[in-house]
Structure formats: C-alpha cells, structure tokens
Amino acid sequence: MAFYPSFIIVDDHPLYRQGVVTLVQQELNLKLEGEAGSITEALELLSQRRVDLAIIDISLQEKSGLELIKIIKNDYPQVKVLVVSMHEESLYGERALAAGALGYVMKHERPEVLLNAIRTVLDGRIAVSDHLRDRMLSGIVGGHASKDPIERLSDRELEVFRLIGKGYSAAEIAEALHLSVKTINAYRDHIKEKLNLSSASDLRRYAVDWIASRERL
Template sequence: MRLPGQLVSSKGQAASKGATRKLLIVDDHPMMREGLVQLIGHEPGLAVCGEAGSCQDALEAVRKLKPDLVLADISLPDKSGLELIKDIQAVYPDLAVLVISMHEESLHAERVLRAGGRGYIMKQEGGKKILEAIHRVLDGHIYLSEGLSVRILEGLSGRPSAAGQSPVERFSDREFEVFQLIGEGKGTRAIAERLHLSIKTVETHRTKIKIKLEIEDAAELARYAVLWVETQKAG
C-alpha cells in the first residue's frame, strides 16, 4: 500500500483542504496505477490520496485516508473486486466505488452494481472517458457505457436484449467467481480456501454451474472454463 504524503493538484501545488476530491487507486499492476496517477494528477479538482495492490491493503487505506472515491480493478490477488465492493459498502455505505477493468463490461458491470458499485469502465477507454466516469460518479450518478445502459433499461422494461443472454451471465456472483477460478486451473480445495468457503459449498456451486452450462462431468467443465478465461484474456 502506498500512501502519498501530499495531495497534488493539476498545477503541482498542494491541494487546499476541501478543494480537491480524493481518489484511492486499487490495482495489482503498478504500471496501471502509475498511469492513473498521472492522468488524475493533471485533472483540476482531483488528486490521488493513495494506492493499493490488494483488497486487504485497500480496506486499510480506506480506513486511514477516507477517500471520496475508490477506483478499483475487479481482478485482485487476494479477493475479487466484487468482494472488495461488498466489504467497503458494509462499513462505508456512502463511499462510491468505480470499477476500471480489462474484463468485458457485459459480464461484470451488472454484478458490480448489484454489489454496490457506482459504475464500470473498461481500461481500453481513453483518458477523457475515464475522467468523465470519475466525475459522473463523484457527482452522485452511476456510470456505464451507453450500450449497456440501454440493455439494462430494456431488461427492466421487460424487453429482451437482441443479443440474448449467455449461460455465463446467468451465474450468481459466487458461481461466477468459482467458474473463473476453475478456469484458472484451481481445484475445489484451492477454490474453497480462496473464497473462504467449505469444500461442500464449492461442490454445490460446481453442480449448479454444470446444470446452467448443460455440462455433465468435471473434465468438460474444466475445459469450458479454461477456454472462457483464455478468451477473456485475449479479448
């Protein structure tokens, strides 16, 4: 966890108290954090108050620094970003979390909102879009891409999306986490330890996943999950 000693405004001067909105960056890739620090550091009214590379460090930084916004990746080494959002909301329900991730928005954004997050933006977006998302969330709004916003509204109105829904999208948040870990080559015991669940509970999730995917055996599930994870990385 990195705690900068001084907030720096876009002109390089110490930000006066109350004039700057404080952001905490949570990402396990130092280069990504550095890029966001540079981007935010040149935006008037914004400053990075700290950085964290894990959920544990992020929660400690939130407690110490009291940021106005947490900008977090969804893939972290100790817990998922979804779990981080839930942990933050349990203690700091008014603290906004904006997820910035390389993973496909259509599969993750709605889960982020259900967990209590205030928005989702892809890392592939340009700096202007990222800053727009930050300001929108800080102003009390939810930020999603236009395409996903339309899709969610269609779902609320009862109109089916033209693209349909993949089996993976029908997973519960916990099933989705288990599925991802299967795709990363982790066995039942390792998944149980990672998610702090019993082996029996993980097995139950695996069974539900197979039913939703219409898959009969564990080997086929593993192949499907690995292929899906690799496809996400490539995309």
C-alpha cells in the first residue's frame, strides 16, 4: 500500500485553508490530519495525530506563528514546518527558519511554487526564494547589516510592535499575548530604544505607518 505523508494547516482564514487543502490533496495526495485557526487548536491536533508536515501562517489569533514553530521544533521535532504567509519574507523569512521552519512561501505566489516548496520541505531541504537564499548567504559570507531598523527587534518585540501599529493598547496587547501590562511596557521601552524613538506617541505613529506601508492591512 502506498504511503502518503500527512499534514495539517494552521491559518485563521477558513477559506484560505480550504483552498490550500484542496490543492495539496489533489496535486500531492497528502493526507489531511486536520485544520486549525489558532495555536491551541494546532497543538491539540499535533498531540492526537501523526503529522509529517505543518503548513503555518505567521499571523494567528492568539500569538505569532513563530511561537508555534518554536514549540513544534522543541516538542514535535519529527514534524517539518512550511510557513505560508502574506508577510514579507525579507522580514519574517529568516526569523521563521531560525525558529525551526524549513521553508517560507508568500501567499501571493503561484500554486506551483507552494507545491514545489512542500515537496522540498518533505524531503528535508530548505525551500525559500532565490532572493531570500542570496540574502542569507550574503549574511553568512560578509555579515548582514540591514538598513531596516525593524530587523533589530526580537521576535516578541516585533509582535508587540505590530499590535501597537494595529491600534492595540498596552492592556489589550497584554491580554492578547497572555503577558502582564508591566512586561508589555518594558517591551515598548526596548522597542523605542532600538528604533531611536523618544515617546510613546512617536512609537505608535511609527508602528501605524509601518503597518500601512509594509503589511497593507
């Protein structure tokens, strides 16, 4: 009997999940073990099913998909992770690979790109665009000095920064990330320092402008 790898998809947009599931099942004959819209749902699936591949978005309901990738790498090392996201690979691609993913694909790419990335990741190899591969190699060979100050932020700081840009208050960010307001304020201070911003209003303005120009949400 033929063996077909199994997969789950973690994305908080049901219509997008349905499209990817249909494509993957029709073209690659992978076995669907379940769909999840949050980290909690994803971890429940992983604890109950045998999963070979997890297709994950960066933006999830509870926390960043980067957190889920780190959990999978630590608790389910046999599961290969492919990130499929609307967020720019120049900012999130290297972060996803550092967290434990084997590949990163932008959502606007052609279906063939996604399918090839899935094949590559299931084979245990890295699946990224030529641009990101060249960028990573350049960083290894000659050091990586990015002109984008946002890249100075840690994964958690970037998550807080994005929520600030979406208009969340410190209390709302704390609730969303299951942290204390004191901790969020500490993150905000670190972000201001790294971005050379002097006030909370400057930070909020910077974050709102960044969201509008980079993520287009």
